[in-house]
Amino acid sequence: MSEQDQIFMKNFALLIAGLAVFTVVVILTAIQLNKLTSRPDNPDKVAALEARIAxxxxxxxxxxGAAARAAAEAAAAExxxxxxFDGSTDGSLIYNNVCAACHTSGVAGSPKLERAAWExxxxxxxxxxxQHAIEGYQGDAGLMPARGGRMDLSDEQVRVTVQWMVDQLQ
Ligand code: HEC
Known part of the structure; x- marks a missing residue:
C-alpha cells in the first residue's frame, strides 16, 4: 500500500466513524423529540374504550337513587x-265475579253447586x-269456556276456585 493509500484509508475510516456517531445522535434526538410530542387521542378509540370499560x-x-329506583319499579310493574283481582287467591271472590254467572243459575248446562250434579x-x-277449567271443556252438558272466559286468571287462581266450588257442594 502506498503512502497515499494509507492517508486515504485513514481519512475514510474517520469519515465512517463520524457518520456512525452522527447516526447515533440523530436516533437519540428522534427518540427525545418523540417523547416530547403529544398527539391527540383518536376520539373514536376513546369512545370505544370508555364503552368497553363502563x-x-x-x-x-x-x-x-330513590327517584331512579321508583321509576324502574313503576316500569317493571307496568x-x-x-x-x-290483583292476583287474589280467594276462591269465593273469583267464583262470585266470574263463575257464578253460569254455575249458580245452571245456564247453558253448567252444573250448579249441587253434589248430585258433580258426583x-x-x-x-x-x-x-x-285442567278442564283452565283449558276449557266441551262436555255433553255444554261448553265450559277456558278460565271461565277470564284469561287474566292464573292457573293457581283457577285451581283455588275449583277447589272452593268443590268444597261448597252439598
Ligand atoms: C259461560 C258459562 C260458564 C262460566 C262463566 C264458567 N263455567 Fe264452568 N262450566 C260451564 C259448563 C256449561 C260446564 C259443563 C261442561 C260439560 O260438562 O258439558 C262447566 C263445567 C265446569 C267444571 C267441570 C268440568 C268437568 O270436567 O266436568 C268445572 C270444574 C268448572 N266448570 C269450573 C269453572 C270455574 C272455576 C269457572 C270460573 C273461573 C267457571 N267454571 C266459569 C259453564 C261455565
Missing part, C-alpha cells in the same frame, strides 16, 4: 302482566276438573 350497572345514591265429575279427580 360499569355494567349505574350507581345512583340519595335522592336521584310491564308485568296484570292478574285478575260423576268429581270421579275424574280434582286435577282433571282444574
Amino acid at each position: 360499569p355494567v350497572g349505574s350507581v345512583y345514591a340519595g335522592e336521584t 310491564a308485568a302482566p296484570k292478574l285478575a 260423576p265429575r268429581l270421579a275424574q279427580g280434582i286435577d282433571t276438573l282444574v
